[in-house]
Amino acid sequence: MSSTPARYLVCIALCVCTLACLITAGCSAPGGEEPGITPLPATEPPATPGPAITLPVTATAPASEPTAAPTGGSGPAGDLLIHFIDVGQGDAILLQFHNRTMLVDAGERGMEERVIRYLNGQGVDRLDAVVATHAHSDHIGGLAGVITAFPVGRFVDAAQPQTTATYENLLAVVEEQGIPYTAAVRGQKIALDPELEILILNPRDDPIGDMNEDSVVLKVTLGEVSCLLAGDAGAAAEEDMLDAGLDLDADVLKVGHHGSLYASSPEFLTAVSPTISVIMVGAGNDYGHPHQETLDRLEAIGSRIYRTDIDGTILVSTDGRVIEVATAATTPPALSGLQITALDLVGEAVTITNAGDTAVNLTGWTIADEGASSTYTFPVFSLPPGAEVSLHTGEGSDNATALYWGRKTAVWNNDGDTATLADANGTVVSTLER
Amino acid sequence: MDEESVFWASIDRVDEGVAVLIPREGSARFTLPCSLLPAGAREGDILEVSIRRDAEATEEARRRAAERIERLKRRG
Numbered sequence: 001m002s003s004t005p006a007r008y009l010v011c012i013a014l015c016v017c018t019l020a021c022l023i024t025a026g027c028s029a030p031g032g033e034e035p036g037i038t039p040l041p042a043t044e045p046p047a048t049p050g051p052a053i054t055l056p057v058t059a060t061a062p063a064s065e066p067t068a069a070p071t072g073g074s075g076p077a078g079d080l081l082i083h084f085i086d087v088g089q090g091d092a093i094l095l096q097f098h099n100r101t102m103l104v105d106a107g108e109r110g111m112e113e114r115v116i117r118y119l120n121g122q123g124v125d126r127l128d129a130v131v132a133t134h135a136h137s138d139h140i141g142g143l144a145g146v147i148t149a150f151p152v153g154r155f156v157d158a159a160q161p162q163t164t165a166t167y168e169n170l171l172a173v174v175e176e177q178g179i180p181y182t183a184a185v186r187g188q189k190i191a192l193d194p195e196l197e198i199l200i201l202n203p204r205d206d207p208i209g210d211m212n213e214d215s216v217v218l219k220v221t222l223g224e225v226s227c228l229l230a231g232d233a234g235a236a237a238e239e240d241m242l243d244a245g246l247d248l249d250a251d252v253l254k255v256g257h258h259g260s261l262y263a264s265s266p267e268f269l270t271a272v273s274p275t276i277s278v279i280m281v282g283a284g285n286d287y288g289h290p291h292q293e294t295l296d297r298l299e300a301i302g303s304r305i306y307r308t309d310i311d312g313t314i315l316v317s318t319d320g321r322v323i324e325v326a327t328a329a330t331t332p333p334a335l336s337g338l339q340i341t342a343l344d345l346v347g348e349a350v351t352i353t354n355a356g357d358t359a360v361n362l363t364g365w366t367i368a369d370e371g372a373s374s375t376y377t378f379p380v381f382s383l384p385p386g387a388e389v390s391l392h393t394g395e396g397s398d399n400a401t402a403l404y405w406g407r408k409t410a411v412w413n414n415d416g417d418t419a420t421l422a423d424a425n426g427t428v429v430s431t432l433e434r
Numbered sequence: 435m436d437e438e439s440v441f442w443a444s445i446d447r448v449d450e451g452v453a454v455l456i457p458r459e460g461s462a463r464f465t466l467p468c469s470l471l472p473a474g475a476r477e478g479d480i481l482e483v484s485i486r487r488d489a490e491a492t493e494e495a496r497r498r499a500a501e502r503i504e505r506l507k508r509r510g
Contacts, residue, residue, distance in 0.1 A: 159507070161499035163492055171502045181506035 080196065080222045083380070084254065084306075084314040085118050086328070086364070087111045089282030089289070090138035093229060093254065094119065095220065100192045102129040103146065104218065104229055105139040109166060112145025113406055114377070118313075119150065121379030121398045128153040129190050130179075132170070133231030134215040135162030144170045152179045156190060158203060158216050158231075159183035184216045186244070195320075197221040201228075201246050202237050212257060213237040219250060223320020228272055230256035230263070238268035251323060252276045252316055255298070259290020259307075266297055274303050276316065276325060283309040312364035312424050313380060328364030328380075328424045339430035340367075341388065343419045345412040348393035350419045350432075354383040364424035367391055372420070374411045378403070439485040445477050455481065 083094040087107030092115050095102040101124050106115045119127075127150045132140045135158065144166075147155070155174045174181055182188070185205055190198035202217035215231030228250035233241075234257055241248060253274035256263035258281045277298050281289045290307065298305050304325075306314045312328030337356025344350070350367060354360050362378040376391060379398065383389055389401055393411045396404035405411065412419075418433040443455040451468050453475070468475075475481065 157503070157506075159503045161496050161503060163495035163499065168495070168499055168502070171499065171506065175502065175506060175509075180510060182510070183503065183507050 079319045080220075080225075080317065082220070082227055082252070082316040083118070083122070084278050084280055084308060084316070085115060086308040086313045087114060087142070087280075087282075089258065089285040089287075090141070091133065091231070091254075091258075091280045092118075092142065093280075094122065094124070095192075096122065096124075097193050097196050097222070100128050100196075101126065102131065102190070102192055102198070103127050104131045104216075105133055105231075106142035106146045108138045109141035112142035112149075115142050115146050116149045117398070117404075117406060118379045119146070121381060121403075124150065126151045126153070128192055129156060130154070131156045131184070131190075131216055131218065132158060133217075133229075134158045134211050135160060135164070135167040136211060136232065137164065137166045139232070140170055141166055144173045147173060147177065147179065152177070154180045154182060154190075156182045156184050156200075156216065158211075158214055160203075160207060160211055160214050162211065186246075190218070195222065201241055201248070202231075202233055204240060204244070208236055208240065210234075210236065213240075215256075217241070219248070222318060225252075225318045225320050225323055226250040227252040227254070227316065228274070229254040232257040232260075232263070234260065234263040235265045235268075238263065238265050242267060242271060248272045250274055252278065253303070255279045255290070255294065257289075258285070258287070259294045260287070261291035261293040264294045264297055266300075269297055269301050269303075273301060276323065277303040277305050278314055278316070279305065279307045279309075281307055281309045285309075315380065328361075337385075338383070338421075340419050340421050340432040342390075343412065343417070343432045343434040345414045345417055345434055348410055348412055349390045350412075351388055351390045352383065352421060352430075353388040354385055357385050359384045362389075365429075366420075366422045366426075368420045368422070369411050370413070370418040374407075376405050437487065441483050443481050443483055445471075445475060445479045445481065448477055455483075457483075 079097060081096040085092040085094060088111070090107035090111060091105040092107040092111065093104040095104070106112060127147070130143065130147055130152050132143055132155070184200050184203065186200055186202055188200045190200070192198055197220070199219045200216060201219055203214040207214040212232040212234050213236045215233040215237065217231055217233050217237065218229040220227045220229065226249065228248065230253065238256070248268070248271040250272050251274060253272050253276070255277050259279040279290045295305065306325060306327060308314060315326045317324050317326070338352065338354050338360050340350060341353040342351035359382050361382050363380045365378045366375050368375040381403065387401070389403060391403045391405060393405045393407050395406050396402065398404055416434065418431055420428055421430045422428050441457050441459070443457045446454045446456045448468060452465050453468050453471055454463065454465050456463050458480070
């Protein structure tokens with residue numbers, strides 16, 4: 001169907017070279033390698049400190065958070081943006097580097113609309129790579145919908161035959177759409193951009209035989225900064241990666257398996273030694289994630305913990321030297337001047353105006369109708385001072401002045417209704433009755 | 435043949451098309467969409483729940499998935 005260019009490559013590196021590198025001094029910096037077919041970076045002792053990076057790890061001011069700019073924009077620290085999208089209990093991670101994009105997982109079934117809306121809000125019109133870390137539905141449930149909505153350059157899969165209709169249907173879509181397919185194996189690289197190294201650390205060639213343990217684990221490196229995305233890999237996969245002598249050292253860790261105590265072993269965390277840890281987890285989930293043991297271990301290594309159940313969507317940006325983190329929930333409210341200024345019950349649109357002097361970050365904020373029978377959650381979106389934005393009930397492409405709920409039926413009752421605007425913490429900021 | 439698990443559970447309540455089932459023994463609690471319940475099942479009913487593994491269907495589904503993975507891998 002879609003004729004996507006096949007310029008996208010996954011390069012296979014020879015693991016044998018790892019051994020060669022092991023005995024070669026000065027072969028440990030992954031950043032300096034040339035793109036294309038390259039060996040895995042050599043092992044460093046676990047205790048080796050990470051690159052010397054400045055880490056103003058604080059939530060940034062709202063004005064500096066990326067808006068839904070059509071070009072994808074650039075974050076406060078520029079270049080590489082990693083969005084840990086709040087999809088409740090599940091994973092969905094968007095990487096943007098210049099005009100290249102990669103999506104890792106898309107949350108549970110039913111989350112596709114949310115993910116698609118978020119991607120639209122970021123100006124994404126194509127996904128160069130889509131990674132399914134493993135076939136559990138809290139990771140791939142939303143993927144079929146997403147890869148139907150955007151052209152996809154390559155689909156990278158853990159390739160473990162799961163028996164669910166969810167997985168079967170996903171692969172059917174990949175096949176029907178003619179999306180290039182790669183079964184992920186340790187040592188491969190995803191060639192998104194020559195400046196960016198994306199290494200596949202897991203699964204190994206002969207899989208462990210457990211869906212979680214055979215998760216695709218990625219290490220993304222830009223300059224001196226690395227981010228390790230662990231999927232749902234647990235202690236067995238961690239031990240295997242350690243035994244294989246992989247360089248696991250990273251500055252940002254997407255904590256394995258939603259903070260389960262059966263992942264994030266102390267040995268693994270010591271090797272990764274992340275300054276920043278991101279736990280993707282839904283509030284009040286059935287599993288008790290994240291487990292206290294995991295939080296304790298992360299605190300023990302001095303990692304700063306961000307959680308999607310508390311912080312909402314988390315945006316990590318880096319220029320390869322400095323890392324910045326922005327979250328939906330920690331952004332100061334800056335409420336003055338922000339209000340609902342119009343509610344068109346028949347035209348199905350609500351208008352929000354920022355009469356204040358500073359931009360207001362609306363990421364994670366909500367608009368609800370009377371009785372909150374319908375609630376819209378803002379994607380990453382910043383409203384400049386003096387600007388207004390209209391939220392339309394129907395479908396359309398989000399832009400700086402118009403957002404689209406994407407619903408097929410009306411929200412607002414023509415006989416009278418009330419619109420309520422609440423911030424990311426649920427605090428009501430403005431209401432308008434019509 | 436396949437082992438079978440049988441237990442009894444009460445329909446505690448039905449909200450938004452989802453039935454909350456509480457087994458007579460233990461502290462478990464689980465939910466099912468009402469569409470999977472027998473016609474006429476209502477709040478307060480006790481259900482006999484029997485669960486069997488379908489090895490054949492499992493094998494068949496796994497084979498289908500594995501075949502598709504192989505096909506996609508060959509295609510690249």
